Amino acid sequence: MGPPPYLLLLAVSCWSCAPALATRSTVAPAPILHYPCSHYSSKSCEQCLTNVSCLWCYTNKTCMDYPVRSIFPSSSLCTLSDVRWGFCWMNFEVFIITMSVLAGALLLSVGICCCYCCYCRKNSRRGLDAEEERFIAEREDRRVQALKRKNERKAKHDEIRKKYGLLQDLEHPYSKFEND
Template sequence: MAAERRWALWLQGLALLWGRAGVGLAHLAATAPPAPACSEFSQRSCEECLKNVVCLWCYTNNTCIDYPVRSILPPSSLCSLSNARWGVCWINFEALIIAIAVVAGLILVSITVCCCYCCYCRRRSRSRPDEEEERLARKREEQRLQSLQRKHERKMKHDEIRKKYGLLQDSDNPYSRLENE
């Protein structure tokens, strides 16, 4: 029951706000002066024409016309691209289109290069630890074998010295037992 009351109050408040917004928009539209038509700036200057964003200046016949918003580019029957100006007077539509295409192409190429480079680096970085781990394991094994070999050589020298001075009998020598067996 309480939820239904809140819903009804909410709908009334929304309707009230909507009505006020409509009144505000009507008041705003009534007080704002209408923008002059683009054709009023014909035979004047490009700068005056292009102060209004919806206008297009054509240098062939010095006319200011409404920009054809239904088509992205103005048709050549209206004004050729090399003679059409929009936004600024110092660059024509043809140069603007070429510049935008070049910038967009550079952005796409750089994004592609970055993606390929990142993928290549990731692949290489994944394989490097495996190679590096194998190299370290081989190095550790070589060091272990060298250490065992040095230990064995020291033991043999030590036994030879002990045998030479009579401190070691052939029966005490563990290596001689292995050789006899």
């Protein structure tokens, strides 16, 4: 008994498609040319900021590499109010202030959320503790009432036994053996 027909069909179709797949060629996209930032110095701010590693100085209209070693560009290169990075319409000073305010607002909101959650958890625990105490008190009341009813029933049954002479004297040590 040979292989199932569907396996033969699959093998033949793969074998017939293999030459077609081998002849296909994929065209690689043309590499994007990145010029150094100094290349854009004589051009506009928009052209300079197409490269994210560049910053534009409006005072001397130059495009320069962002100083990666320091967080902020030094004032010897250009004043912060004249530096543009990311957007030509926003100077770096405003950008720093905006990011600082947003980061502060984010941290403040996280802190407020944490405090609120802790406060809610504490209040919910108080509510649970009060509810648990109430539940325990109710359970104890039910137990006491059940014990009271049990004693009342026992007293009533003993009364009936005494009436009909069925109550045995438990104080007499040989009362168990008298019935034999």
